[in-house]
Amino acid sequence: MDGNTSGEDGNDIDWSTEDELEIESFTLSSSSSLTVPGREAIAGSGEASSSQGPSNSKVVDHFVGMGFSGKMVAKAIQEHGEENTDSILETLLTYSALESSPQEPQQVDCDDQFSSDSEASFLDDFSDIDSYSDNEDILNPTSEKNKKLLSLVNMGYTAEEASIAIERCGLDSTVVELTDFICAAQMARAEDAHLPLEEKPRLNHAYKKRKLLQYELLKKKKLMRLGNKTIDEDDETVHLPNPMVGFGIPSEPCLKTHRNLPEAALGPPYFYYENVALTPKGVWSTISRFLYDVQPEFVDSKYFCAAARKRGYVHNLPIENRFPLIPLPPHTIHEAFPLIRKWWPSWDTRTKLNCLLTSIASAKSTERIRKALEDYDGEPPLRVQKYVLDECRKWNLVWVGRNKVAPLEPDEVEMLLGYPKNHTRGISRTDRYKSLGNSFQIDTVAYHLSVLKEMFPNGINLLSLFSGIGGAEIALHRLGIRLKNVVSVEISAVNRNVVRSWWEQTNQRGNLYDLDDVQQLNGDRLEHYMTLFGGFDLVVGGSPCNNLTGSNRLHRDGLEGKESSLFYHYYRILDLVRSIKT
DNA sequence: CCCATAATGATCGGAAGT
DNA sequence: ACTTCCGATCATTATGGG
Known part of the structure; x- marks a missing residue:
């Protein structure tokens, strides 16, 4: 990674990840602040808790001092009022319990x-x-x-x-x-x-x-x-946490620093599985039961960047001493797009974008919005405001001119998701939106994977299933974790080319083996690779969500759906990797 | 121009959550 | 009651090589 001088990117945007300097400077800063990761970042980010009001009372300090997170405390106070300290405490304890209590392992x-x-x-x-x-x-x-x-x-x-x-x-x-x-x-x-x-x-x-x-x-x-009576499905329902912060986020590391994994789940190898958080009922409990009864960590990437992205992650990584990628990405729409401020109407109160999807609004729909607005000088009537805002939320539109909204450009999506600028450039516009819409949010995933850095100072061997445009690889690279050998399985040739190109651009010294179909990755093949370089340290995968996501109107068939059932191949392959001795 | 393929545009609810 | 969502299908238009 030393000889990488591909600094030809116009660095009008400073989170382009090509730069090895970034990693080096980060390594320096992290080594000096290893004890309290994240603190530094908070200090640097200025107004990290922008969503919270300035509740600066003694009550807050009191509860924060007890070890509850500021966000939880603020929420509890909002619910009960500052005087009602007993109720606040009760609520906080409930929050903590919800987060820390693993489900009873009944179901013998x-x-x-x-x-x-x-x-x-x-x-x-x-x-x-x-x-x-x-x-x-x-x-x-x-x-x-x-x-x-x-x-x-x-x-x-x-x-x-x-x-x-x-x-x-x-x-x-x-x-x-x-x-x-x-x-x-x-x-x-x-x-x-x-x-x-x-x-x-x-x-x-x-x-x-x-x-x-x-x-x-x-x-x-x-x-x-x-019949339709109330059914006891407590053992079946996986509860989504609110706020959706998993085991902690950079701005507010959780007080929870350890969890007890089921013995069958312990690494190495480590695994990291991802999918959409909002699935039909029962899906996550099934996924969890297959993946050695590990409880999913549900995280909304809006706590990492300017766009929401609610995902569940099942992994057996340690959760203490996580640290975020530096520099921190923009956390609000305005930070991400400074130029739009002059066009942003006061009645559009959004600070975060919604989930970045695989397709964008048509030109006609933005034209309809312009037409609807052009008759009014100042603020349009509430009815028009609602129409416009609904459309903007639905399609993630931003203001780019007077009465003019537009969908995000592909390179803007790349930036929001933490990818190098122009990472997907060269493929068709449609394909870019599609591939990006299906990808990891780099900062979120990197935060979870950061714990690997000190565990594998010499780098890792990675098995990446459903790699897409290489989110996992990029996250590890940006963390400064060397990629020794990467076996990457991805069905789309377009995506494989993106990853291959990135691999060359970043002057990787390791080996990239790319395959096209998880279904053909059998035990022999795996054993071949594993004996070649001595086993995998990490198995990453986000299997298709087609049949799980709410956006799918026609085939939301759950885990047994045509594409989403490929999850079982993730499990199959992971289990093979875990059983093959090298 | 013809023909193929590729890219874009229009339109389509609903489950599960707060 | 209100919001959100790693989408799919089909019709139409663009593109490109002959």
Whole structure:
């Protein structure tokens, strides 16, 4: 990284990440302030807590002194008033409890041990529901085979295994029977090949998944029996924290500095999984249960930059001594776009942008807004204001002229998300929006990954699944963590080119291996890489959210959706990596 | 100009949260 | 009651190589 002098970027914007100087200067400052990470940053950022009013009473100090965060205290005071200290304390304790209490690890039924009895009853339940549930799609008998094939493939089996199983067991057999058949076949093969250890995780995977499916179905059945009465699904619902700050953010590191991970989840290797926070019900609990029962960390990137981005992260990284990337990115719309201030009407009270999506408003819609405004000299009537504001919020429009709003340019999105300027330049405009809309917010992810820096002073080997335009790689690079070997799996050739180009631009000294399809990354392939450079230190991945996000009007099918079910490949591959000894 | 492909524009609710 | 959202489909227009 020494010889990198690609400083040809016009540095009108100073968070361009190409600059190695940044990393070096940061390294210096961090080493001098290692004890209290983040403090320095706060001091430098001036008005970090801009969203809070100037509540500077003794009450605040009192509670902050007790160890609660300023934000929590402010919120509690807002709710109860300053006098009502008892209620404030109660609220604060509730907040803390909500954040720190892991769910009870009940549900023994999903765990390893099983008797043949329970197995049999499971089987009954399963086949029962499978054939009589209210799913309409089973009405078509000709698709029965394909449907079974598909669900087996979605469970992580190969199409070949699945079709053999169907052929042997007959079309009438239940999915459970089929998986049992495949498991047995795998077991036999594993013994043949003297590879019990390597093949075992695949069995575990399939087995665990099956159990989970059964669990879901049982629940569904129970739910149907209960009718529309209130259902006890406390064990099922994952509560989103409010404020959505996870285990802490740079401006307010949480008092919580440690968590107890389930033993099965401990690293190395470390893993870091990401997806949208607002999913259909049950999705996050399923993800969490697959990823070794680690509780997700839900974070809104509006605490890191000028745009919202509500995401859940499941990882087994330590959470103490995190530090943010320097320089801190702009935290408000006005900081991010100083020039728009003169056009920004006082009645548009936004300070943060909404989530950056994959497409932008049409020219016509901004034209409609201009037309709606041009008749008025001063403030338009409330009705017009509401129309305009609704549109602006919906499409993340900013003011760029008199009565003139416009969507963000691709390079502005790059900046907000923490990518190097022009990172995606060269591909089509549409593709840029799409790729960026699907990416990590660098500052957020880097904050979480920062703990790796002192653990791996010589760099890391990274397995990056669903890499997109390389958010994880860039975050690590900006942290000054050397990338020794990176295996990056990404289906889109356009995105792979972006990453490859970035890799060359930044004069990486490590090796980048890029693959195109997670589904073809099997144990052999992984073992090859792992013996080549001695295992992976970190497995990162944000699997497709197509079928999870609220923006999808047509196919919000949950984790079993066409694209989103690729999550199971993240789990499959992670479990393989964890089981292969090097 | 013809034809292919690529890029852009218009339009489409709803679940789950506060 | 009100807000938000890593989107998909189809029609239309732009682009480019012959």
